[in-house]
Amino acid sequence: MPExxxxxxxxxxxxxxxAIVAVASIGGLVEIAPLFTIHQTVEEAPDMRVYTPLxxxxxxxxxxxxxxxxxxxxxxxxxxxxxxxxxxxLAVESKYDHPMLWGSKRTGPDLARIGDKYxxxxxxxHLINPRDVxxxxxxxxxxxxxxxxxxxxxLGAHLxxxxxxxxxxxQEMVDNATRDAYGQATPDTDAASGVSERYGAATxxxxxxxxxxxxTEMDALVAYLQILGRLTxxxxxxxxxxxxxx
Amino acid sequence: MVRFVSGLTVTERQVALxxxxxxxxxxxxxxxxxxxxxxxxxxxxxxxxxxGLGFAVxxxxxxxxxxxxxxxxxxDDPTKVGIVLTMIWAVIGMAVGVWVAALLAWPDxxxxxxxxxxxxxxxxxxxxxxxGFGGNALIATSFHVLQRTSRARLxxxxxxxxxxxxxNLFCIVAASGYxxxxxxxKEYAEPEWYADIWLVIVWVAYFLxxxxxxxxxxxxxxxxxxxxxxxxxxxxxxxxxxxxxxVPVSFAHAKSYSLFSGVQDAMTEWWYGHNAVAFFLxxxxxxxxxxxxxxxxxxxxxxxxxxxxxxxxxTFLYMWAGSHHLHYTALPQWVQTLGMTFSIMxxxxxxxxxxxxxATLNGAWHKVRDDATLRFMMVAAVFYGLSTFEGSFMAIRxxxxxxxxxxxxxxxxxxxxxxxxxxxxxGSIYALVPWMWKRQAMYxxxxxxxHFWLALAGTIVYVFAMWNSGIIQGxxxxxxxxxxxxxxxxxxxxxxxxxxxxxxxxxGLLFLSGAxxxxxxxxxxxxxxxxxxxxxxxxxxxxxxxxxxxxQAGE
Numbered sequence: 001m002p003e004x005x006x007x008x009x010x011x012x013x014x015x016x017x018x019a020i021v022a023v024a025s026i027g028g029l030v031e032i033a034p035l036f037t038i039h040q041t042v043e044e045a046p047d048m049r050v051y052t053p054l055x056x057x058x059x060x061x062x063x064x065x066x067x068x069x070x071x072x073x074x075x076x077x078x079x080x081x082x083x084x085x086x087x088x089x090l091a092v093e094s095k096y097d098h099p100m101l102w103g104s105k106r107t108g109p110d111l112a113r114i115g116d117k118y119x120x121x122x123x124x125x126h127l128i129n130p131r132d133v134x135x136x137x138x139x140x141x142x143x144x145x146x147x148x149x150x151x152x153x154x155l156g157a158h159l160x161x162x163x164x165x166x167x168x169x170x171q172e173m174v175d176n177a178t179r180d181a182y183g184q185a186t187p188d189t190d191a192a193s194g195v196s197e198r199y200g201a202a203t204x205x206x207x208x209x210x211x212x213x214x215x216t217e218m219d220a221l222v223a224y225l226q227i228l229g230r231l232t233x234x235x236x237x238x239x240x241x242x243x244x245x246x
Numbered sequence: 247m248v249r250f251v252s253g254l255t256v257t258e259r260q261v262a263l264x265x266x267x268x269x270x271x272x273x274x275x276x277x278x279x280x281x282x283x284x285x286x287x288x289x290x291x292x293x294x295x296x297x298g299l300g301f302a303v304x305x306x307x308x309x310x311x312x313x314x315x316x317x318x319x320x321x322d323d324p325t326k327v328g329i330v331l332t333m334i335w336a337v338i339g340m341a342v343g344v345w346v347a348a349l350l351a352w353p354d355x356x357x358x359x360x361x362x363x364x365x366x367x368x369x370x371x372x373x374x375x376x377x378g379f380g381g382n383a384l385i386a387t388s389f390h391v392l393q394r395t396s397r398a399r400l401x402x403x404x405x406x407x408x409x410x411x412x413x414n415l416f417c418i419v420a421a422s423g424y425x426x427x428x429x430x431x432k433e434y435a436e437p438e439w440y441a442d443i444w445l446v447i448v449w450v451a452y453f454l455x456x457x458x459x460x461x462x463x464x465x466x467x468x469x470x471x472x473x474x475x476x477x478x479x480x481x482x483x484x485x486x487x488x489x490x491x492x493v494p495v496s497f498a499h500a501k502s503y504s505l506f507s508g509v510q511d512a513m514t515e516w517w518y519g520h521n522a523v524a525f526f527l528x529x530x531x532x533x534x535x536x537x538x539x540x541x542x543x544x545x546x547x548x549x550x551x552x553x554x555x556x557x558x559x560x561t562f563l564y565m566w567a568g569s570h571h572l573h574y575t576a577l578p579q580w581v582q583t584l585g586m587t588f589s590i591m592x593x594x595x596x597x598x599x600x601x602x603x604x605a606t607l608n609g610a611w612h613k614v615r616d617d618a619t620l621r622f623m624m625v626a627a628v629f630y631g632l633s634t635f636e637g638s639f640m641a642i643r644x645x646x647x648x649x650x651x652x653x654x655x656x657x658x659x660x661x662x663x664x665x666x667x668x669x670x671x672x673g674s675i676y677a678l679v680p681w682m683w684k685r686q687a688m689y690x691x692x693x694x695x696x697h698f699w700l701a702l703a704g705t706i707v708y709v710f711a712m713w714n715s716g717i718i719q720g721x722x723x724x725x726x727x728x729x730x731x732x733x734x735x736x737x738x739x740x741x742x743x744x745x746x747x748x749x750x751x752x753x754g755l756l757f758l759s760g761a762x763x764x765x766x767x768x769x770x771x772x773x774x775x776x777x778x779x780x781x782x783x784x785x786x787x788x789x790x791x792x793x794x795x796x797x798q799a800g801e
Contacts, residue, residue: 006554010468013460017480020473020561024481027565027588028488028517031581035510041578042509060501064427066365076574078647080724083732091576094508099432102512102575106651107350109736131353136741138353140363151282157495161503164493 045092045234050167051227052199053155053181054215058224060158061217062101065142072103073112073228086113086229087239093232096167108139113229120208123222145218146209152181173198185219186212250323251306253316258404262303265408269296269415276440279498284426288440288500291422295415319788320393324406326682328386329675330772331414333765335382336668339374340758346371347751351744361425369424369436375663376434376526378417383671384530385410385452388475390678391537392456395472396463397790405455412448416441428500432515434522435489439502442490449486453479464790470553474533477561481525489518509576517568524564527662528630531670532560532599538674539623540606543613548605552598559595563588570641573650582643589641593634600631618691618698622673625702629665633658648724653743654716657709664705664757672697672764679768681787683775693767697760704757708750715746 009015035041051059062068075081077088089112094100103110118126122133127145130137155177159169173180176194183191187205196203208222229235251259273296276289348355349364356362389406393399400406420437423429429436437445456479460468492502506514540547547553569577569585604627607614614624636658640649649655676694680687688694722739726732 003551003554007467010473011466013457013468016468016473017457017476020477020480021484023558023562024477024484024565026562027567031566031569031584032510032513032517035513035578035581038578063429063431065360065363066368066424066429066431068431069365069368069433072651074575076647076650078574078724080726080732084723084736089576091509094512094576096507098507098511099430099504099515100508100511101431102572104433104571104651105655108740110651134737136737138350138740138747140349140353140356140365141358142363143358144360154495154499157499158501158503161493161495165503165505165507167507 041091042095043090043092043234045090045095045232048092048095048232048234049200050096050162050169050173051231052184052195052203052223053152053159053173053177054150054184054220055224055227056158056162057150057152057155057181057217058220058222059101061145061221062224067111068101068103070103070105070107070139071109071111072106073100073110074102075110075112081110082239085110087235090235090238092234093229096162096231098162098165098167108137111225111228115226115228115230120206120222120226121210123225124209124218127218127221142221145221146216148217150181150185150215150217150220152178152215155181170198181220182215184223185209185215188212247302248306248309250327251303252309253312253323254306254403254407256311258402259303259307261404262407263300263307266296266300266303270300280500283499283501284423284428285440285498285500287426288419288423288428291419292415295418299411317399319399320390321400321403321406322390322393322682323403324410325386325390325678328382328389328410329679329682329768331410332379332382332386332671332675333761333768335374335378335417336761337758337765339371339379340754340761342367342371342374344751344754344758347747347754351747351751360427366424366427369429370421372434373417373420373424373436375668376522377420378414380527380531380667380671381413381417382410383675384475384478384526384534385413387534387538387674387678388456388530390682391469391471391533392459392475393789394787395465395469395537396459397465398459398462399789400455401458401462405451405458409448409452409455412444412451416445416448419444423500430490430492430502430504432489432504432518434519435486435515438500439490439492439494440500442486442492446483446487449479449483453483469537470547470550470557471533471537473557474529474536477557478525478530478533481521481529481561481565485518485521485525489514509578512572512575513569513577513581516571517565520568520571521564523662524560524567527667528564529560531667534674535599535603535623535627535670538670538677539603539620539627542617542620542623542673542677543607543610545606545608545610548602548608552602556595556598556602559598560592563592563595567592567641570646571650573643573646586641586643590638593638596634596638597631600627600634603627603630618694619673619676619688622669622676622698622701625698626666626669626673629661629669629705633662633666636661648720649716652716652719652723653712653746654720657712657716660712661705661709664701664708668757668761669701669705672701672761675764675768679771683772685771685775689767689770689774693763697764697767700756700760700763704753704755704760707753707756709753711746711749711753715743715750718742718746 075085075088082088126133127142129141130139156174159174159177163169179191180195184195184205192205195205209216209218270293273289273292277286280286280289346364346367419441428438491505494502566588567585569581570589573582614620719739722734
């Protein structure tokens with residue numbers, strides 16, 4: 001009987017097309033659509049802040065160089081991962097990540113909590129030649145990051161696009177995007193003060209690449225790496241609460 | 247080149263020129279607007295590509311109208327070019343694969359240039375083999391299978407070229423973009439927004455071409471191979487569009503920001519990613535298998551019923567399985583559990599297909615022994631069965647806690663990609679090339695045999711190396727010493743990988759060598775065919791032509 005039914009639908013191309021699309025759509029609808037509507041999917045974290053323009057530019061360099069192919073940013077809820085890397089990742093931490101960079105492969109270690117773990121100078125040296133600081137490393141050298149000036153003139157347009165996809169940048173942040181990117185990497189200039197006004201007093205303002213005279217791609221990438229895992233305190237509070245409860 | 251152009255009608259040549267002119271203007275606009283942005287360089291590539299092809303069309307533009315008798319034959323020119331492109335992309339994609347594999351073993355084996363670093367080359371490898379090699383193979387074979395199983399000629403001669411060449415433009419824009427640092431960072435969906443839009447246009451043309459040809463079919467039933475090709479075309483379109491929704495920074499920027507973020511983006515990406523495996527690398531290639539394997543074996547498909555079960559099972563169940571890429575992450579547990587459950591159920595239709603293929607060979611096993619081409623297909627079916635079993639196994643949450651983030655995943659992917667996708671493709675191409683160029687056999691059946699053993703040895707070396715390294719890695723990460731602390735630093739686990747990374751590069755090199763041998767064999771077969779071009783047509787491989795050629799649409 002089912003065979004007879006199938007003999008009928010396989011004679012009708014349009015019917016077959018409709019059947020394929022209908023049958024194939026169900027899984028995605030059931031699994032993806034509720035993630036947008038079920039409130040508990042993403043935790044509340046009122047202290048969560050957006051990336052500064054410099055950090056966003058750094059994130060774009062991280063994407064451009066394909067860092068996500070070897071480094072995850074997602075600590076799983078497994079004992080050994082938490083002990084190795086820190087509190088497991090919460091959904092809220094990547095709420096402003098368009099796209100997310102959870103990754104799928106750890107040729108190198110997870111980076112979700114790399115922020116503040118090493119000094120800027122360590123990162124710069126490591127990126128220029130990883131084997132200077134970790135002799136066994138198989139990471140590529142990224143010498144050009146220190147040589148290339150960072151493009152900051154169009155960061156306002158980047159922030160507008162971020163607004164369009166739902167990241168709560170204010171108009172003031174958009175208007176000052178280029179100035180803030182410059183200021184965050186040049187602590188001794190007038191532009192520096194606006195960064196902490198707009199993005200919070202805890203924002204790191206310093207010459208990340210060690211050279212306050214220039215804003216390089218290295219500045220941006222290190223600024224991004226140093227903020228990873230530090231946009232909200234929620235995961236640390238949650239893990240502290242869990243330990244206190246034991 | 248001229249021969250292909252002179253096969254087109256004058257109207258089709260004009261349409262081609264108009265489309266190429268429009269494309270070169272788009273390229274010019276991208277180059278002008280995108281100055282100071284990688285978009286500009288991409289514009290130049292589009293422009294050079296379309297102007298170059300424009301010259302090619304012009305070189306045959308004044309040839310006389312093609313003979314009406316062409317309408318009583320299948321239209322195979324795009325398939326022929328597609329086969330050659332498949333082999334070229336195979337060599338490029340696999341060579342870059344060997345290169346990046348070597349970089350992991352010897353990281354200083356590189357230059358101080360951004361384009362030559364692992365992160366930029368890796369998507370060239372993945373896209374090169376999946377989309378360049380796999381995609382061209384699917385397009386080329388689908389045109390061939392569609393016409394034969396419908397007993398009808400393609401409805402016009404322009405659209406198949408538009409699909410094939412437009413698709414290759416997408417591949418070129420994508421691969422050159424990665425080298426310049428243009429990527430969305432979504433795995434297997436790295437190309438940026440303008441390339442994605444172009445692919446949608448090409449894909450719609452592909453889908454309509456399929457429907458239009460089916461509408462002309464002289465067979466009442468749509469053959470099972472076409473179900474799979476249709477599922478491939480349709481579902482890949484849905485996946486591609488949803489996963490690539492993004493807002494560009496501006497029309498002059500290559501960069502865009504994806505519409506979704508965080509957990510929703512992760513789920514969408516792996517819904518896409520896993521079903522790119524399902525509908526690009528499985529469904530489409532099953533279509534290939536369902537035609538070329540029974541043809542080559544000279545046996546009908548073992549069971550029509552199994553075909554139905556496996557087709558609808560794959561189409562329904564696969565779409566739920568993507569969340570197994572996100573076990574123990576911030577994705578809600580209920581989605582993880584659904585993904586795991588459906589991944590295990592998937593074993594049923596997967597093994598139904600693999601079993602159907604192997605049972606079809608009953609009565610033809612002596613041919614499998616003697617004919618390396620058929621053996622390619624048989625081994626492909628075996629690897630399909632093995633890697634779908636492995637996939638269901640790895641989707642089990644506790645197993646995944648060990649395997650995820652390790653080389654085991656890479657090994658699993660390559661068991662599928664080398665053992666299944668590439669093997670079924672090479673088998674199909676070795677069957678198809680002599681038919682297309684009207685030869686008795688390939689230039690050298692000895693070289694087919696050489697290719698087979700290189701491919702099989704390469705796959706086994708590769709997969710065993712990655713199983714070992716992946717499981718060692720996973721175990722080292724979770725090993726505790728007696729004091730209750732982690733026994734190994736991350737670096738310890740990396741050092742342990744070194745010998746396996748060398749073995750993996752060697753396995754890849756074997757597989758690449760096989761592809762080079764195969765490419766040589768294909769080129770020599772074509773050359774021999776051209777040398778004997780004077781030989782007449784056999785007349786057997788023709789469609790049923792109802793009425794006169796005047797009924798041909800689009801001419």
